Amino acid sequence: MSAPAAATAAVPSRFKPGDPVAVRQAYPPGHIRTPWYVRGRCGTVVHALGPFPNPEELSYNRSGLPAxxxxxxRFRQTEIWPDYAGNRRDTVDIEIYQHWLEPAGDAR
Amino acid sequence: MTDPLSAAHAHPHRHPPRPDTDDTLGHYQIMEIAIRELLIEKGIVTPAEIQRAIEAMDARGEALGARIVARAWTDPVFKARLMADGTEAVRDFGVDMGTTRLFVVENTPAVHNMIVCTLCSCYPRMVLGLPPDWYKSRNYRSRAVREPRGVLREFGLSVPDDVEVRVHDSTADMRYLVLPLRPGGTESLSAERLAALVSRDAMIGIAFARNP
Amino acid sequence: MREPFRGHHDMGGLPAGRVEKTEHDYAFWEKRVDAMNVLLASKGHLRVDEMRRNIEALPPDAYDRMSYYERWISAIAATLLQRGVLTADELGRKMEAIAQREGVPR
Known part of the structure; x- marks a missing residue:
């Protein structure tokens, strides 16, 4: 998979598949691609997709660099919705940019 | 009519048109005409480019996705490429994913995948064409992540309790395509016959591939 | 008390009704909107993220009331105005002229 041309200036990657992570519980203004329902929740990295320009910046017609x-x-449904009515192994996979993630000790 | 872009669009209608069709000009349809004419006057786009973009859009649909799925079912080398890098693999079918990437998720006897975009309506349009209305609806976008099994039941799909339901929320640069489970008893079928068993809905993950 | 703002578009997990399996054949004007979006993006006059920001900026009642491609054309207009590709005056005058030409009553 070739990197996008615009991604030559990229923030170093902090996580790898298998790492437990927590999504920042943050509420910045502007155009945000981290859904509300997952903020503050813990999950596990399943794929590192490489650098992409930051859409929060692209949305104001700026370069989005560094990428x-x-x-x-991957999040367990029961981590996001404590009253989830389904198989306890059901999951939701969400693409999240690195600046929204922190290391977590326990992804449950 | 000399302007093909303002001609009534002649193609068979399989679904009822909505009120906001070509028949009456509302505020936003007037806005569309105005922007298009201004962009043409300024030399930013040409009518021929718009026509070609529409033709390219019309050429994409579930048949393309179904051919990709059928090839993956019948060609293990292609399947491995498709799973490793969908964007690259679908170039075999003339598909250019543009600035997005194709990420294929495979249904297995233990995992059922379904696709949603809760924030807007991201959809694998380069392989499936334009999305159906329900995919863009508030009801689907709100509920698919919180009660996927309930939503699947409303579509008539019952996923066994011991199968993991895995929802993919298309929040960023990936576009997802579900590789459905190949129906049993299809070992002797050609890729062409197999493709006929694969619906758009199966590739979004709200249906199974049909039995022959 | 801090009360963060949740965008109206950011609806994952909110209560909502039964999913009705609705679809329609796209009208030609809807395809033209889509085509313009594709062309403007490929020519560098608009980014999909700008489109999304402008769609998200719609008032909640407008977001719900407008059809999908009504939201799109309004966001294309907003983006082109923000970038100075079009001015409000020329767009307004053009819309007036088209309404007159097509005999659309005020």
Missing amino acids: QPLYRV
């Missing part, structure tokens, strides 16, 4: 590493993060 942010993007990850697919």
